[in-house]
Amino acid sequence: MAKLWGGRFTKGTDKAVEDFTSSISFDSRMHKEDVAGSIAHATMLAAQHIISKEDKDAIVAGLQAIEKQIDVGDFEFSVALEDIHMNIEKRLTDAIGEAGGRLHTGRSRNDQVAVDLHMYIRKAVVHMGEELVNLQQVFLEVAEKYKEVIIPGYTHLQRAQPVLFSHHMMAYFSMISRDFDNLPLIFKHANVMPLGAGALAGTTYPIDQNITKELLHFDAIYENSMDAVSDRDYVLEFLSFGAKVMMHLSRLSEELILWSSTEFGFIELDDAHCTGSSIMPQKKNPDVCELVRGKTGRIYGHLMGLLTTMKGLPMTYNKDMQEDKEGVFDTIDTLHFAISITADMLRHMKVNGDHTKAVLDDDFSNATDMADYLAKKGVPFREAHAIVGAAVQHCIEKGCVLLDLSVEDFKAISHHFEADILDAITIEACVAGRSNYSGTAPECVARQMQIGQTIVAEEVAQIQQWKEKIHLQ
Numbered sequence: 001m002a003k004l005w006g007g008r009f010t011k012g013t014d015k016a017v018e019d020f021t022s023s024i025s026f027d028s029r030m031h032k033e034d035v036a037g038s039i040a041h042a043t044m045l046a047a048q049h050i051i052s053k054e055d056k057d058a059i060v061a062g063l064q065a066i067e068k069q070i071d072v073g074d075f076e077f078s079v080a081l082e083d084i085h086m087n088i089e090k091r092l093t094d095a096i097g098e099a100g101g102r103l104h105t106g107r108s109r110n111d112q113v114a115v116d117l118h119m120y121i122r123k124a125v126v127h128m129g130e131e132l133v134n135l136q137q138v139f140l141e142v143a144e145k146y147k148e149v150i151i152p153g154y155t156h157l158q159r160a161q162p163v164l165f166s167h168h169m170m171a172y173f174s175m176i177s178r179d180f181d182n183l184p185l186i187f188k189h190a191n192v193m194p195l196g197a198g199a200l201a202g203t204t205y206p207i208d209q210n211i212t213k214e215l216l217h218f219d220a221i222y223e224n225s226m227d228a229v230s231d232r233d234y235v236l237e238f239l240s241f242g243a244k245v246m247m248h249l250s251r252l253s254e255e256l257i258l259w260s261s262t263e264f265g266f267i268e269l270d271d272a273h274c275t276g277s278s279i280m281p282q283k284k285n286p287d288v289c290e291l292v293r294g295k296t297g298r299i300y301g302h303l304m305g306l307l308t309t310m311k312g313l314p315m316t317y318n319k320d321m322q323e324d325k326e327g328v329f330d331t332i333d334t335l336h337f338a339i340s341i342t343a344d345m346l347r348h349m350k351v352n353g354d355h356t357k358a359v360l361d362d363d364f365s366n367a368t369d370m371a372d373y374l375a376k377k378g379v380p381f382r383e384a385h386a387i388v389g390a391a392v393q394h395c396i397e398k399g400c401v402l403l404d405l406s407v408e409d410f411k412a413i414s415h416h417f418e419a420d421i422l423d424a425i426t427i428e429a430c431v432a433g434r435s436n437y438s439g440t441a442p443e444c445v446a447r448q449m450q451i452g453q454t455i456v457a458e459e460v461a462q463i464q465q466w467k468e469k470i471h472l473q
């Protein structure tokens with residue numbers, strides 16, 4: 001097939017080279033952005049009298065028809081035409097003739113692909129924001145539903161101190177809130193318009209970038225045309241955001257996997273979110289959690305991949321940069337599934353509060369509170385720590401826990417103990433006692449959840465503002 005750039009060539013392209021250099025198999029995903037960018041460009045060219053109004057009308061109608069054809073699957077993409085930009089331009093020229101050939105006036109594929117990707121990513125930011133808000137709402141919901149439940153809190157995966165299950169959920173809420181906080185900066189960097197940069201140096205035509213900026217709802221125009229076509233920072237920021245979201249989901253997945261094991265027995269995942277074994281009839285495997293954890297590696301890979309692709313690139317556009325898109329698309333798809341299925345899974349899991357209570361009644365998670373009791377009576381904390389450590393050792397030898405000791409036993413350990421020690425180290429007392437601002441006491445977690453509602457409301461308002469700004473339904 002004749003190339004749109006074939007003028008200076010005396011030979012056709014090698015078939016393997018066509019296959020190797022083509023990006024149409026993935027960049028067709030940006031066809032709506034490509035059409036919108038071209039319509040804005042043609043509209044501006046006509047407003048500036050660079051092309052005629054008739055040509056512009058033919059171009060716009062032709063592009064709109066092509067968008068519909070692609071939407072309904074009535075468009076055969078050609079690998080020989082390399083990418084979405086040239087597939088659409090060729091089809092347009094075939095359909096409307098000479099006017100189609102005027103569309104690319106004052107433009108290069110370098111600023112064209114950049115403007116498409118900018119628009120694609122700013123839209124993805126909005127969608128990712130919506131997914132995160134949904135997940136945060138689920139954390140709030142689950143925290144409320146199981147607000148009475150106490151579970152062991154861990155450090156080093158050894159039982160440490162009891163915490164409210166809702167406190168644990170709200171820790172994840174906070175992580176996801178920080179993920180959301182990355183979005184405004186990504187949106188800001190994505191919402192700068194590269195169009196008008198041409199190949200790299202600008203253009204000799206009297207274009208007006210303000211017109212295209214307004215038509216495409218950008219906040220700003222790149223100050224420097226060379227930066228405009230060679231910048232992929234906004235893509236890297238998006239991939240980095242994706243990597244962190246997956247890291248958080250992966251940590252949660254790991255906990256759900258542990259908690260749903262027979263060894264822990266803290267939760268039961270819904271049958272709809274698990275799979276069985278082809279050989280072991282008793283199995284119910286947390287495959288979804290494992291896959292979220294597993295896919296995290298791939299998403300990190302996309303970030304590392306593009307960082308590495310970019311690191312040695314001289315200014316300005318280099319074909320290497322075509323490698324920016326697949327990682328973005330895969331990150332968007334993977335995050336969409338991972339966030340929404342995780343939210344569903346949490347919403348439908350059952351938390352076995354009786355079991356977590358029984359587990360706590362049978363261990364030493366209250367040892368810190370026993371030491372604190374002594375310290376509050378004036379025993380230096382280090383000394384109290386040693387006394388309780390010895391008491392724990394004594395219990396282990398006897399095969400009991402601290403709450404199995406009698407008041408007399410406690411008094412024998414230290415004369416500072418009085419009858420109220422038994423109430424002071426119940427699991428409920430351990431939780432209720434941690435009532436400092438960020439602690440796990442019920443009223444503190446209730447405060448966190450209230451603030452959580454405010455955060456979600458602010459995020460929802462932010463998303464709405466983005467949608468209005470870029471005219472997204």
Ligand code: ARG
Binds near residue numbers: 027
């Ligand atoms: N398919 C290319 C990409 O994704 C479009 C830009 C190509 N520009 C060029 N001068 N070859 O990066």
